[in-house]
Amino acid sequence: MSAEPILEVKGLKTYFDINGGVLSKKVGEVKAVDGISFSMQEGEILGIVGESGCGKSTTGKSILRLIEPTAGEVRFNGEDIMQLSSENVRKLRRDMQIIFQDPYASLNPRHTVGKIIGEPLLVHGIGSKTERKQKVKELLETVGLRSEHAKRYPHQFSGGQRQRIGIARALAVNPKLIICDEPVSALDVSVQSQILNLMEKLKKEFKLTYLFIAHDLSVVKHISDRVGVMYLGKMVELANKDLLYDEPKHPYTKALMSAVPVPDPDIKQERVILQGDVPSPSNPPSGCAFHTRCPSCMDVCKTDVPIWQEVAPNHQVACHLYNETTKEENVI
C-alpha cells in the first residue's frame, strides 16, 4: 500500500446543466457526481456499487474525460489528466480503457470485428498492417473467440460474445487501467460468470487494474478487492470488500446489503426496507443526501453534509453516526 497510486481521484464533480424556461436558459443542474475522492493501487480491482442514477457511469466517464468534469483532480500515474490538452488526453487513452454495459450498443454495427479490435491499434499507430492483423487474432483467442471471427459483424454474435469483443478492443492497446461500466449486467447469469472469469484471468495475465462499476452487489463482491458505495452522486462508504460486506457502517450500505435477495432458502435475513425512492440528483436533499430514507436519521443529518473520513483502517465512511466531532459540535 505504500506504492504510488495508479489512479487518484480528488473531489471529482460533474454537473449537467438543466436548460429550460422561456429562453432555454440554464435553470439548474444535475449533480451527477458531487465530490468523489478515492485512489487505486496498481493491480487492484475497485468495485463501485449504487442504485441506478447515482452517478456510477458518470464517474467512470469523467475519469476518462469522455464527459468533461466540472471540478476535481484525476491523477493517473501522478499526472493530472484534467490539465492535459485534448491531444494529450487522446494519447493517454492508450493506458486507460473502458468497457461498456450494453454489448449491443457499444460496437459499431457497420464494422467487422477485426476492424473494431484493430482500430485502436491503428489510431495509436501500433504495428504494421500485418502485425495488427496478427494481434487481432491473438486478442480474439485471448478472450475466447476464434480468429475467424474477425471477419464477422457484431450482429452475428450473442451478447456474451459481443462483450468479449468489447473486452478485446479494450485490451488491444495494452492499457494499464480499464474502467468497466457494468460489463455484465446485461448478460444472463450463465454467461455473466463466463465473462467475470475471463476478466479475472485477463487481469492476472496482463497485470491490469480495474475500476469495476456494477449495481449487483454479489458480482462486485466476487470480483473486487475494495468496494465503494455511491448514493446520489456521492461516495458514502469505501472499504476492503470483506470489511464492507461483513461490517457495513453506513446505514445505506446496510440497507442495500439486506435488500439483496439470496438464492438460499435457508438464509432468512432481516430486511431493512427503505422507505420511498431515490431523490432526484437535480434537487438533492440538504445535509446528508440519504437522510430522507435513513432509518437512523438525526437532526444534524438534515442540515450538515457529513465529511468523508476514515473510521477504521481502510474503511472510509461519510456518515454523522461515525463523526464524533460533528456530534459534539451539534450537542454544543
Place this chain on the structure above:
Amino acid sequence: MEQAVLQLKNLQTTFQSGRREIPAVDGVSLHINKGEVVGIVGESGCGKSVTSLSIMRLIPSPPGKINSGEIVFKGEDLTKASPKRMKQVRGKEISMIFQEPMTSLNPLFTIGNQLVEAIRNHNKVSKKEAEKKAIDLVKLVGIPRAEELIHNYPHQLSGGMRQRIMIAMAMSCDPEVLIADEPTTALDVTIQAQILDLMKSLNQSKGTAILLITHDLGVVADICNRVIVMYAGQIVEEGTVRMILKDPKHPYTQGLIRSLPKLTEREQELYSIPGTVPQPGSIEVGCRFAERCEYAFDACFTENPPLFELEESRACRCLLYREEEESVS
C-alpha cells in the same frame, strides 16, 4: 395434491418467421394451486414471457399463435374461450403485471383514469365509486397521498411507484391468479425489496396465487413456494424452492446455481456453463442443453428427453434420470 386453479397442458406457442414456425414455448405443462407462489426461472429468451402471455391469450398475432395444448383455468379451457369471455377473465380472474414499469402505463392518461378503467371493466360501479376504490387500491399498495396521486400522469412517478400502480391495477378485481413477468428486474435492489414485500403481503392477505417470472434465483428463494426452470422453450426442472436451490437435479439448474457469485460465501473462481442458449427452433432432436452439458452422452443428442417425475412435485428433463424414473415407476 391441492386443487390447481390454473393448469397448462402441453402448451405450444409458435411464431411465424418467414416460412418457418418457430416454437418459442414447446410443450409446457404446469399448474398453480390456490394461494401458491410459483416461480419460473430461466435465461433470456427461454419462453417465460411467451408462456405468461399465452395464458392471457395476449400473444401478438400474427406472427404468434397458440399451436396446441390446453390452458385450464378452474376447469375451463381458455384456449377455446371466446374473445368476450377472455375479456372477462383478463383483469378479473387472472391479471398480469409486466417487467417494464416505465412503459407499461399509458403515458397520456392519469393514473386514476387507468385504474378506474380497470375497475369499471369488471364492476358495474359509477365513476365516483370507482375512483374511491382506486384511491383505496393505491393506498393498499403503500403509496401515501393517494388522493393526489391518482390525478398524476405516469411520467410524474418513479419506477417503483409505477410498478406499485401496476400491482394495484392488477389487484383491482381481486383476481385468483396474478402473473408477474419480471416485475422487479428493472428496479433497484432497495426498491425491489419493497415490491417483493408488497407482493408477499398481498399473497398472504388475499390468497392470490402468483405466477412469478424472473431470472433471479434470489427473488425466487425469497418469495416462491415452488419453482419451474425453463430452458429453450421447455421446462427442464420443477420442484419446491428448497429442492431446486439446495438439490438441483438437472445439469443446467446445477450449472446455473453454481455460476452465481454469492454474497455469503467466498469463492475463487465462478463456475460457468460453456456456450450460449440455442436459438429457439434450432435444435430439433435431442436434449436442448446437451451441447453445453458436461454430462452429455450419445443418447442426449438423439433422443428427446421427457420430463421425468422424480418424486412428489419434482420433475426433471434429463436422460441421466431415466433409470431412476423407471425404477420409481
Place this chain on the structure above:
Amino acid sequence: MLAYAIRRILLLIPVLIGMTIVTFSIIWLIPGNPAQTILGEQATPEAIAELEEQLGLNNPFWVQYGDYIGSLVTGDLGVSMRTNNEILTEVWPYLAATMELTLFAMIFALIVGVNAGIISAWKQNSIFDYTCMVIALVGVSMPVFWLALMEQWIFAQELGWLPTVGRNNARDPIEAITHFYVLDTLIQGNFEQTITALRHLVLPMIALGTIPMAIIARMTRSSMLEVLRSDYIRTVQAKGSGQLIVIYKHALKNAAIPVLTVIGLQTGALLGGAILTETIFSWPGIGRYIYEGISYRDYPVIQSGILIVATIFIFINLLVDLLYSAIDPRIKYD
C-alpha cells in the same frame, strides 16, 4: 402550458426574422424591372424611369429592407403595384379562398386518412389493409397537377357531374361576407348556394387532399401498429378492456402524436400545392395571388404573399405543437 406556449412563440421570432430576410432578398434578387411590368410591353422608357423613381426601387438593399421591416412592424404589408391597394386588405378574399379550400382538403384527408389508417392497422395484413396501402402508396406518388387535370377531365368535362372551375356560379354569385363561401351561404341561409359552393369544392378538395390523405393514412397505420405493440396497450388488454377502448381510447391518442406532426407539415404542402390546384381550378386563392404577383413582378405582393403563407404555416405548426402538449402531459414539463 402557458410558459411552454410563450417559449414556443419566442422561439419563432428568429425564424420570423429569417423569413423576412429571405422573402425580402428573394424579391431584391429577382431580375426584371417592376416598372416595366406594370406598364407592359407597349410602354415608353421615360414612363418606366419615372415609375422606378416613384417606387423607390433605386435605394440600396438595407434601406429597402429597413423600410420593409419598419412597415411590417406596423402591420403594413405594402401596396400592391398591380392594383395599388393595401395588400393587408386586398389579400383577405384570396386568403379566405385558400383557407376554405385547404380546410376542406385537410378535413377530407383527415377523415379518410385516419380511418383508413386505423382500420388497416387493426386488420393488419387483411385485404382491406393491402388495398388501402396500395392506394395510399399511389396517392403519395401522385403529382397534384396531373390528378387535378384528370379529375377535371373525367368528372367535369366528360361526365359533367361537377363544375369545371371556380368557386361559385357566375349566374348566381355568392355574396361574400367572410369570403368563406360555404360559411357565407349558411349565414345568409341560402342553402342552394351552399350546395353550389360545396359542389365547386369537391374536385379541388380531392386533388389537393389526396397526397395528405395518403400520407396520413400511412402514418396513422404505422404509428398505430407501433402503439398497438407497446407495453401499455398490453396492459390495457390485460386488464380486460374491449377492442374499441383499446383502439380508440388508448391507441389512437398515442398514435395521434406522430400523425399530428404530419398534419402540421402537410398543411405546408397543402399551402404550396394550392398554387397548382388553384391554377388548374381557377380558384382565386393566395397561390394564384402570389403566382400573378410573380408574373407581374409585383414585389410587395410576392413578399407579403410568401410571408403570409409561411407565417400561417409556422403558426399551424405552433398550434400542432401546443396541441401535442394538450394531448401529451409529458411535454409541458420539458
Place this chain on the structure above:
Amino acid sequence: ACGGEDTGGDDNGNGNNGTGDNGNGTEEATEGGTLIFSRGGDSQGLDPGAVTDGESSRVTKQVYETLIEFDEDSFELKPGLALDWTPSEDGLSYVFNLREGVTFHDGTPFNAEAVKTNFERWGDPDHEFGFRDEGYSYSVYGSLFGVGEDHVIDEVNVISDYEVEFILNQPLGAFLQNLGASYFAMISPAALEEYGADIDENPVGTGPFKFESWQRDSQIQLVKNEDYWDEGLPYLDGVTFTIIPDNTARMSALLSGDIDLMDGLSPDDMSQVEGAEGYSVFERPPNNFGYLGFNTEVEPFDDPLVRQAFNHIIDKEALITAVYGGQATPAKNPVPEDYLGHNDAVEEYEYNPERAQELLDEAGLGDGFEFDLWTMPVARPYMPNPRRAAELIQAELSEFNIEANIVEKEWAVYLEEIELGYHDVFMLGWSGVNGDPDYFLGTLMHTDGIPGSNQTFYSNEEVDGILDEAKRTVDPDERAALYEQAQALIHDDAPMVPLVHSIPILAGSDAINGYVPHPSTSESLKHVSLEN
C-alpha cells in the same frame, strides 16, 4: 331599339349604328338577362387611360365611352360622345361638338369641362388627377400623343358647355384615329375628385353599363345603366366578367352552360364548339402582327442575307396549322391587312429551303450556326402558344444545321432585356389600338424606338424620314403612299420575319344576339341581347 339618334359628322361618320349590319335582328331583341363573359385573366385596372391590357379595356369599354367611336367591326370612325368634329385646314386644331344630355353614372353631366379635365389629366405631368405618385402612368397616351417635348396636344379649350377645341403644336395624321382608342375615354371629373387614385377600382363613366363590383382574379360585375343616353339600350341587365385561365377549361364551362361567351377559344377546340348544339364561334378580325425579330446589331443577324434566309426557312403555313389551328393569315408586312397603307404589292418571302440555303451559303454560313431564340413566356393574341411556335421554328432551322437555343425569361424580364438588346432573335408581336399604321411602323421600325419599342434595333434613315413625314401628314391617301413605300424598304432589309396576323376566336351560346367582335379586342356590349 337604337334608332332616333342624330347621325352627325363628316366623311368619317357613316351613320351605321347597329341597325342593318348585324343580322341578329335588333327588332326582336329581348331585354334583360346577365351576360357571363369569361376570359383568361383579370383586368389590371379600370382606369382606361392607365392600362394597356386588353382584359382591362374589354371592361372599361362597357363603362366608359370615347369622343369618337370605331365602327362595330372596323376602325372606321363614327360619333361617340362627340357628335361631330371639324379639323382646321393646317391640321393644327380640331373643334368637337359634344353630345348633350349625357350624364356620368354619378349623375354629373358630361360636358366640355370634363373633356378638358380628362385630356389634361393624361397630358400634364403635374395634373392633380394624374395620380402619378400612386404609380399611374398613361403610356398609350404617351406613345400616341407624345410626352414632354414631343407632346402634340398643346391646349384643350372649352368653347362652350358642349364645344371643345384641341390645339396641336404639329399636325398628327392619326389624331382622330387615336381618339377612337378605348384608352381615351371620359371619366367623371367628380369621381376623380371623389375616389382619387382609387378611380381604377371605381370606374364612373357614361357607358351603357355601370360598375357594380370587382373581386380580383375572380369576377367583375356590371349592371345596366338605366339612364343611358342611347334610349332603349343596353338590352342586358348586366354583364359579369369571369376568369378561367385555361382555354379548354373555359370552353367546358361554356359548353356546360356556366358562361355565355368566352374569349380565347383554342383553335383546336373549334370543332367541339361547332359540333355542340346551340353554340357558335366568333372570329375577331385580325388587328395584330406576330413576328420573329432579329437583333440586327449582332452577328450574324446584322447580315440581311441571313435574315432573308430565315424568311425563306420558316414555313408560315405549317405554323398556322400547328400553332394557330388555321386561325391566322400569313403576314408579309408589319401592318395588318385592311389597314390604311398596308402594302399588298410587297412580295412575300415564300417558304423556299433551296433559296434559303443559297442565301446562307452566300453569307458564308452554309454550314450552320448556333444562336439564342428568345421565346415569350406568355400567350398573346398574336401568339397564342409562343413556345410551340418556337419549337416549330427550331425544328425547321435544324434542317439547315442552325441550332436555335430556346431561351425563356419571365415576361417582365423578357421585355426589359430585349429592349436592351441581349437577344439574338426574339418573338413578339403588336396589336393595334387605333387602326392607324403609324402605331405599328412608327413604334416598331423607327430609330427613335431604340432603346424601347424597336427591339430589332433596325435603323434606316430613309425609313425614318418617310415615317416622320407620314406621321405629320393629315391626308389619308398621302399617308398611305408613304407607308407603302416604307414597307417596301423594310421588306428588303428584312429586320424581322413577319409571321402572322392572327384571328382570335371567341365562342358563345346561340342565345346571344347582336355580338360583333371588334378588331381592337374590346367592343361595347350595348347591342347584345340574350334570348332566354
Place this chain on the structure above:
Amino acid sequence: MESRPIATPPHRPPPNTDLKVRSPWRESLSSLLQNRLAVIGGIILFIFIVMAILAPYLTPYTIDKTDPSIRLLPPSGDHWMGTDDLGRDVFTRVAHGARISLLIGLFAISGALLVGTTLGLIAGFYGRWIDMIISRVFDVLLAFPSILLAIAIVAILGPSLENALIAIAIINVPIFGRIVRSKVISLRSEEFVLAAKAQGMKNGRILFHHILPNSLAPIIVQGTLGFGIAIIEAAALGFLGMGATSPTPEWGRMLADSRGFIQNAYWTVLFPGLSIMLVVLGFNMVGDGLRDALDPKMKNK
C-alpha cells in the same frame, strides 16, 4: 455434485460453423429483395432507367421533329402514345422525358444530399453556435412551403431546367440536413461512439468512420424518397412554366403544353402524367422497402 455416469467421449455435433460473413448492408439488401413491393418498385424504376438510356433507339422519331400534318394522332402501332400538336411522337418524348426527370432527381438529390449531409454533420457533431446557426437557417428554409420556395428561387434565377434543379436542391438541403443532424446527435451519445473516443480516436475519424456510416441508412431512405419528390417538384415547376424550356420533353412541361388538348387528345396529357406517377411510385416503393430493410429497430434485438 451427484456422481452420474459420464458417457464415453460425447460425440457432439460440430460447433456452429456458420462463419459466413454477413455484412449489415448485405443483410439489408437481402431483406430488401424479399420485400415484394420494393421489388416491384425496383422493376418499375429499372424499366424507366432502361427507357431513359435507350430513348434515342426505341423509336425512329426524334423529340423535336415537327410535322403538322400528323398532329394529334391517337395511339397506334406507329405512335404508341399518339402524337402531339406539333406532330411529334409522344412516346419518344416520354422516353426522353425519363432521362430528364431521372437526371433532375439525380442531380438535385445528390446536390442536396452533399450539402445537407455536410451541414448536418457539422451542426450535429460540433454543436454550440455552429449548430445554432445552421439549425436556424434550416428552420427558416423549412418554414416555407417547399414548392413556394422553389418558385421563388426560380424566379430569382430565371426559368430553366438548371435553375429548377438548383431550386429543388436548395429546398431539399434542410431536409437532409435535419435528418443527418438529429441522427448525428443521437449517435454522438451512443456507446460505440463513446468507445471510439475512449480509444483515442480523433474527431475526424469518429465522424467519418463511425458516425457517418451509421447515419447512412436514413440518408439513403430519404435520398430515395426525395428522388421521387424531386421529380414531382421539377414537374410542378415545369408545369408552371418555371422549369425546363422547349423543346426539352420534360414531363411537367409536356403536361402544361398539352393541357389544352385533354379533350381532343387525352393521350398527350395522360402518358406524361402517368410516367411521373409511376416513376415516383417506383421510388416510393423502393424507399419504403429500404426503410424497412435498413431500420435498425428490426435488427440486432
